[in-house]
Amino acid sequence: MFRIRRVFDDISPVNQLILTQAQDLLRELFAGLEHKKIDRIPEVLRHPLKYGFRTILYVAEDQRQQLLGLALLDHDAGLxxxxxxxxxxASRLAGRGVGGALYDRVRSEALSLGVKGLFYECLPDDPALCRDPAILKQNRARLRFYERYGARPIAGTAYETPVKVGGDNPPYLVFDDLGQSTTLRPDYVRDVVKAILQRKYPELCGPEYIRMVLASIKDDPVRLRGPRYNGARDNAEKSAAPSPSTLRRIAVVVSDQHEIHHVHERGYVESPARVKTIRQALASSDAFTELPPAHFPDEAIIAVHDPGYVQYFKRVSAQIDDRTPLYPYVFPLRNRSRPPQDLPIRAGYYCLDTFTPISRHAYIAARRAVDCALTAAQEVLAGRKIAYALVRPPGHHAERGVFGGFCYFNNAAIAAQYLSPFGRIAMLDIDYHHGNGQQDIFFKRADVFTQSIHGHPRFAYPYFTGFADETGEDAGRGFNHNYPLPEKISPELYLQTLGKALRRVREFKPAYLLVCLGLDTAGGDPTGTWDLKAADFSAVGKAIGQLGLPTLVVQEGGYRRGALGSCAKAFLLGLRDGQGPQTAQNPPPTKNARE
Incomplete structure (x- = not known):
């Protein structure tokens, strides 16, 4: 088993390790490649426009974070x-499908960027251009692989002319239209070819050579070579038309165990109808794709929560009568060396309030919500632009060893911890109530930047945290910010406050953004006092999306059923719009082929 993920920088130790392996693999496979081009890969990730392209790196790795393969993609937004x-x-992985999976991911990434197509160089399968039979065989295997996707060399140009007279093995320029039926016009192809030759080969391709190649591009439309390989020809039509960009669509991971946690008591607003209402609203748009939750080990939870609390929650849930949920009613002083022995009495030892019950199925539902958040995090890690964990119970009030506010496990904090080895995380809580859980969990850390916009604790739950002067401790000093707002606000004030928070996110320069989405800021919510409407949620989402970060959204509060669906949908579509356009066997390795 392997996973594919996008690497944004070389800041974290995990990314440093995988980049070292990537450089070693390129040196092994491409002995003639200039070392300086391999050495500068971390630099082009940190400064993606320095060399004229925005550089994107995907890696395939196993569970021990050993590199299995890589794909390096350059993007020119202007052209x-x-x-x-x-x-x-890796050569030892022939037939394992790593290369095919990477190419599929590259095609999805290219589609998500809104490009007209994908260009790359492949060495020739013509004996007149390649004199070595062994190399010719490899070249044919490579072109056969790509032809399965409908990608073929551009025909009728001088692109494959050797730079030096008598040179061997000059590359074709191959084009994959990504199933879009793109018509290539000569002016456009000349611009693309000029960009490739000037930026990729400034020391190799002189002005005269470039002018000669550009002058040879005359056909209108520019033609691709006809299919040459029978197996590829049979599969080309099917492979050439991928589904709409999977990375551009919003992944929605819905809990399949949330309904079993249902407290049938008057006034208990955290009900299963919340998820159903939002899910129905999203189903009306093709911008979303639902994914099933995967199961993750308990280590992900105890990396964030106190193991004693986790064990207690599991044990007490299993012992509770199905018809009588347990409400904490005794709150001893927090002497952790002397907790009450009776499990029902001990509930107050782990709880913030008297209105968050433990039902017989609370643990199972909360545990599955964690799985959903981690599945969504995995999607973002793999290159998805936006993933949404539609879960209940919510989680942002759950601290390291404490539950409350309808929250048992801090889904968002667990997901942030899961992502943190791969880059810095910014968390933005936009629930009406303060995100005390993640503040408590990450208060002394500098790698996870936490912010919360909420009702002032003088009138809003949880009342004892969320003040503006709580900015972190020790290494985390300055990495937590709260924005407590009045009981009545205007949309303009909210957006102004959001702007301050987003400026701080930009200054932090995270690899990933995690949004705790509370819909209890909507007008008429029984737990809030604000009056935001669907159009305001759209504006909030768009402003956040303009950060351009891979974004994980985790559902938190929101209890007015009539507003949930429209507000959730408006926020997520606004988030997408703010971001803007953005298995086969292994092929023989493809590289910048003029090296």
Whole structure:
């Protein structure tokens, strides 16, 4: 088993390790490649526009974070094209599908960027251009692989002319239209070719050579070579038309165990109808794709929560009568060396309030909500632009060893911890109530930046946290910010406050953004006093989306059923719009072929 994820920088130790492995793999597979081009890969990730392209790196790795393969993609937004610089997998993995999976991911990424197509170089399968039979065989295997996707060399140009007279093995320029039936016009292809030759080969391709190649591009439309390989020809039509960009669509991971946690008591607003209402609203748009939750080990939970609390919650849930949920009613002083022995009495030892019950199925539902948040986090790690964990019970009031506010496990904090080895995390809580859980969990850390916009604790739950002077401790000093607002606010004030929070996110420069989405800021919510409408949620989502960060959204509060669906949908579509356009066998490794 392996996973594919996007690497944004070389800041974290995990990314440093995988980048070192990536450089070693390129040196092994491409002995003639200039070392300086391999050495500068971390630099182009940190400064993606320095060399004229925005560089995107995907890696395939196993569970021990050992590199299995990589794909390096360059994007030119002005010319609306993507260029595949390298696609490579370890030679020991022939037939394992790593290269095919990476190429599928590259195609999805290119589609999500809104490009006209994907260009790359492949060495020739013509004996007149390649004199070595062994290399010719590899070249044919590579072109056969890509032809399965409908990708073929551009025909009728001088692109494959050797730079030096008598040179061997000059590359074709291959084009994959990504199933879009793109018509290539000569002016456009000349611009793309000029960008490739000037930026990729400034020391190799002189002005005269570039002018000669550009002058040879005359056909209108520019033609691709006809299919040449029978197996590829049979599969081309099917493979050439991928589904709408999977990375551009919003992944929605819905808990399949939330309904079993249902407290049938008057006034208990945290009901299963919340998820059902939002799910129905999202189903009316093709911008969303539902994914089933995967199961994750308990280690992900105890990395954030006190193991004693986790064990207690599991034990007490299993012992409770199905018809009589347990409400905490005794709150001893917090002497952790002397907790009450009786499990029902001990509930107050782990709880913030008297209105958050433990039902017989509370643990199972909360545990599955964690799985959903982690599945969504995994999607973002793999390159998804936006993933949404539609869960209940919510989680942002759950501290390291305490539950409350309808929350048992802090789904968002657990997901942030899961993502944190791969880059810095910014958390933004936009629930009406303060996100005391993640503040407590990350208060002394500098790698997870926490912010919360909420009703002032002088009138809003949880009452004892969420003040503006709570900015972190020790290493985390300055990495927590609260924005407590009045009981009545205007949408303009909310957006102004959000702007302050987003400026701080930009200054922090995270790899990932995690939004705790509370819909209890909507007008008429029984737990809030604000009056935001669907249009305001859209504006909030769009402003957050303009950060351009891979974003994980975790559902928190929101209890006015009539507003939930429209507000959730408006926020998520606004988030998407704010971001803007953005298995086969292994092929032989593909590289920048003029090296």
């Amino acid at each position: 609306s094209f993507a260029y595949l610089d390298y696609l490579a997998s």
